[in-house]
Amino acid sequence: MSSAMVAQHNSPPLEFNNNNNNTILSTSGVAPSNASPEELALLAKLEEANRQIEADAKSLNSFSNHSQSGHSRKSSDTSQISLVSGTSSSQERDRGVEEDEDAWNTWSNIINDWDLYYKKKNSYLKELVRKGIPHHFRTIVWQYLCGAMDSDVKKLYKEYINQTSACEKVIRRDIARTYPEHDFFKEKDGMGQESLFNVMKAYSLQDREVGYCQGSGFIVGLLLMQMPEEEAFAIFVKIMQDYKMRDMFKPSMAQLGLCMYQLENLVQELLPELHCHFQAQSFHTSMYASSWFLTLFTTALALPTAYRIMDVFLSEGMDMIFKVALALLGMGKESLLSLDMEGMLKFFQKELPLKADADPDALMQAAYKISYNTKKMKKMEKEYTVMKTKEQEEMIELKKLRNENRLLRGKVELLEAESSELADRLVRGQVSRAEEEETTYVVQRELLALRHTHLDTAHTLELAQDEIRHLSSLLEANHTSCQSSMDEASMSREKLSQREDLVRCLQDELVKVRLSAAESDALVRDLRTRIEDLEEEKKTLRESTVDNSVAHLQEELIAVKLREAEANLSLKDLKQSVAELNAAWLKHLQERKPDPAPAPDSTPKKIGNLLNWNSTETQRLEEDLMSTRLREMEAVTELKQLRLKVMEL
Numbered sequence: 001m002s003s004a005m006v007a008q009h010n011s012p013p014l015e016f017n018n019n020n021n022n023t024i025l026s027t028s029g030v031a032p033s034n035a036s037p038e039e040l041a042l043l044a045k046l047e048e049a050n051r052q053i054e055a056d057a058k059s060l061n062s063f064s065n066h067s068q069s070g071h072s073r074k075s076s077d078t079s080q081i082s083l084v085s086g087t088s089s090s091q092e093r094d095r096g097v098e099e100d101e102d103a104w105n106t107w108s109n110i111i112n113d114w115d116l117y118y119k120k121k122n123s124y125l126k127e128l129v130r131k132g133i134p135h136h137f138r139t140i141v142w143q144y145l146c147g148a149m150d151s152d153v154k155k156l157y158k159e160y161i162n163q164t165s166a167c168e169k170v171i172r173r174d175i176a177r178t179y180p181e182h183d184f185f186k187e188k189d190g191m192g193q194e195s196l197f198n199v200m201k202a203y204s205l206q207d208r209e210v211g212y213c214q215g216s217g218f219i220v221g222l223l224l225m226q227m228p229e230e231e232a233f234a235i236f237v238k239i240m241q242d243y244k245m246r247d248m249f250k251p252s253m254a255q256l257g258l259c260m261y262q263l264e265n266l267v268q269e270l271l272p273e274l275h276c277h278f279q280a281q282s283f284h285t286s287m288y289a290s291s292w293f294l295t296l297f298t299t300a301l302a303l304p305t306a307y308r309i310m311d312v313f314l315s316e317g318m319d320m321i322f323k324v325a326l327a328l329l330g331m332g333k334e335s336l337l338s339l340d341m342e343g344m345l346k347f348f349q350k351e352l353p354l355k356a357d358a359d360p361d362a363l364m365q366a367a368y369k370i371s372y373n374t375k376k377m378k379k380m381e382k383e384y385t386v387m388k389t390k391e392q393e394e395m396i397e398l399k400k401l402r403n404e405n406r407l408l409r410g411k412v413e414l415l416e417a418e419s420s421e422l423a424d425r426l427v428r429g430q431v432s433r434a435e436e437e438e439t440t441y442v443v444q445r446e447l448l449a450l451r452h453t454h455l456d457t458a459h460t461l462e463l464a465q466d467e468i469r470h471l472s473s474l475l476e477a478n479h480t481s482c483q484s485s486m487d488e489a490s491m492s493r494e495k496l497s498q499r500e501d502l503v504r505c506l507q508d509e510l511v512k513v514r515l516s517a518a519e520s521d522a523l524v525r526d527l528r529t530r531i532e533d534l535e536e537e538k539k540t541l542r543e544s545t546v547d548n549s550v551a552h553l554q555e556e557l558i559a560v561k562l563r564e565a566e567a568n569l570s571l572k573d574l575k576q577s578v579a580e581l582n583a584a585w586l587k588h589l590q591e592r593k594p595d596p597a598p599a600p601d602s603t604p605k606k607i608g609n610l611l612n613w614n615s616t617e618t619q620r621l622e623e624d625l626m627s628t629r630l631r632e633m634e635a636v637t638e639l640k641q642l643r644l645k646v647m648e649l
Helices: 003-008 037-069 077-112 114-120 122-131 135-146 153-162 168-175 191-206 216-224 229-242 254-270 272-280 286-295 303-316 319-331 341-358 360-369 374-481 486-543 550-592 600-610 615-648
Strands: 015-019 022-026
Touching: 077 114, 077 122, 077 135, 114 122, 122 303, 135 229, 135 303, 153 191, 153 229, 168 191, 168 216, 191 216, 191 229, 216 229, 216 286, 216 303, 254 272, 254 286, 254 319, 254 374, 286 319, 286 341, 303 319, 303 341, 303 360, 319 341, 319 360, 341 360, 374 486, 374 550, 486 550, 486 615, 550 615
Parallel strands: none
Antiparallel strands: 015 022
């Protein structure tokens, strides 16, 4: 509120002098030359109010004198009673006016010589503050009590208003919730809300660490109801810096936790029954007292009571907040002991403030009577500091452990990933080695089979060479016996050459057929061996528990199928070789005798007749051909059986 509010109070004429940085009130009507314009305006309004009060007092005195002496008629009993009551009320009013005048004169003298009263008569000043500072003196007295009268921050206020704060949006949002029912702050974007916004923004720029906190707006609003923005800002800065309120609004709120701890111990010491009841209901101190300390009771109690609390708070400090809190708890003790948690919350919100506001003097007197040991408070502060230090150390240690745990988890995950990768590599290596061993084994078996086939082929070749030599000797004998005719000799030479070519062709084809048959036999034996192994493994798997060998069986099945495909290819090659052999025989017979095409079953005989072979050789060739075809059929049959077994597996 501005200085216009000063005109509403009864007071003698006053004058402000600024001498030696002090404000001096005197009863003279001459203003000093070094007074500021605001002080002169305030002085003029105070003098006008004093003149009105003096006129009212004179009229009241004349009215009372006229009522006692100037009435000519005899009064009735009723009129006499009314006259007596009117006289008593007038006397009470006179006493009230006199008390107000005495208070104004007293506080005027105190402000006139503030240094004397503050330094040498501090106890007397303290008692006057406890009785209550007159409403219109609070603007000046509050500044003197907290030392904000000559504060340098007043000069910085205008600079802060023109700057931009990072907390402006939050301040704008909370302004409407600060004293929403008070006329000064009710109007949106009105003078009250703008003043509150300016002061809060200025402090957020003054103290960037604290910035803005929601509860502080109620303290600033209470100050703005008494004084202009600059003075309110200066007092608020002093409250935050010199009265431990700054630590209350820091992000850690360490001071608030300390106050809650101290208040809880005081309740335990002074109100043990109430403390036991709170403990039984799990009703923590912060649930009802945090707003008391954050807003200095401005949100919990009515404004007149809050003004009284602010008076003694600026005079005596945070101790009065503890005393008022204990007085409130003592005032509502009987009711609180019969309530549960929900009932206590409602009681603290509604009933207890009404009870306190009904008799503020009783509340303040109860608070003044409370006393506690300041050494215990300091001891509690040390205990709380030690406790918080331990908690912080534990939190730091916990953070370290969490970080180490997180790092260890990361390392474990990396190790698990590496382990799984190594396991996969090991499995792949084992599988590849098994495949290589299997391939080596198959190649060795095939090499052994080829060696046997080579030996058989070499033996067959030797037999064929012996047969050729025998035939050559026969040809030579026939040649010596048939030299009589050149035609027969030439025919014999031609037949001999043809027979040699045919024999070589037959030998080559026979070698190929036997090689194919040997390969088929080796493949069949290998497949049989593999099937036996698979059957044994199948029995073993049936008897043992199910494990992770499905992949191995699949790999074995793939290998068997690969061998089956190789057997099919070998069989196809064998069939093709037999077909080529038959085709060669037919082609040769067609070249020799193109007219009649020989039947497949008479081919060996006709070839033998053509070459003049004997029946024994022809029969041997037929047997070889038949045995080769029989082995081919057996190989086909065994291959089909192997396919069935593979399908079963």
